[in-house]
Amino acid sequence: NAGVTQTPKFQVLKTGQSMTLQCAQDMNHEYMSWYRQDPGMGLRLIHYSVGAGITDQGEVPNGYNVSRSTTEDFPLRLLSAAPSQTSVYFCASSYHNPGGGIRGYTFGSGTRLTVV
C-alpha cells in the first residue's frame, strides 16, 4: 500500500522553465490537493480536486495549473518558474466525509523545489 506518491523528491529549476510535479494515490480517494509549505507560513492551498475532471483554486493558485483526468493522479504544473515558487510542495488526498468536507488528509513525502 503505497499511499500518496510524489515525484521528484528534489528539483532545481531555472527561472522561466516549466515542469510538472507528479502525485499519485492508490487509496481510491476522491479528494486531492496541492499545498506549498514555506517557513513561518504553514501550508497554503494551491489547487484541489473533488473528483476526476473537477478542479478548483485554493489560496495561492497563480503560476500553477492542475488537471485530474483519473482518480489516481493529480499533477501540478509550473508554467514559468519564478524564485518565489521555491518551496516544499505537498500533495494530499482524502475520502469525502459523509457530513461534508474530507475525512482527513494522507500526505505525500513532498517535493523540495528550488528556482534559481
Place this chain on the structure above:
Amino acid sequence: AQSVSQHNHHVILSEAASLELGCNYSYGGTVNLFWYVQYPGQHLQLLLKYFSGDPLVKGIKGFEAEFIKSKFSFNLRKPSVQWSDTAEYFCAVGPTGTYKYIFGTGTRLKVLA
C-alpha cells in the same frame, strides 16, 4: 476570510511536562477541525480530527483536543510529553461541506530529554 491562528510558534518543554498548543479560527459556521504532526524530515500525519459530537476528541500517541465553539478554539493537549514528540504541529480548519482547508502557521515543539 477564514483564518487559523496558532499563537505559540516555538515551545520548549522537558520530558513529562504537560502540553497545550493553541489553535483559534475565524469562521462563523460549522467547521471540521484537524491537528497534524510533522516529525523532522517527514511529511505531515493526521493526529486527530473533529466533525461533530463530543467536543473532546482523542487521537493517536496520547494526544487529545477540545473544541470550544464559543471561543472558536481547538487546542491540542498531551498530559506528559516525550522526547519523541519533538515535531511541528499544525492545526487545520475547513467549513463543513467545503474543501478549502486552511492551515495554521505551525508550532515547533522541542522536548528536552
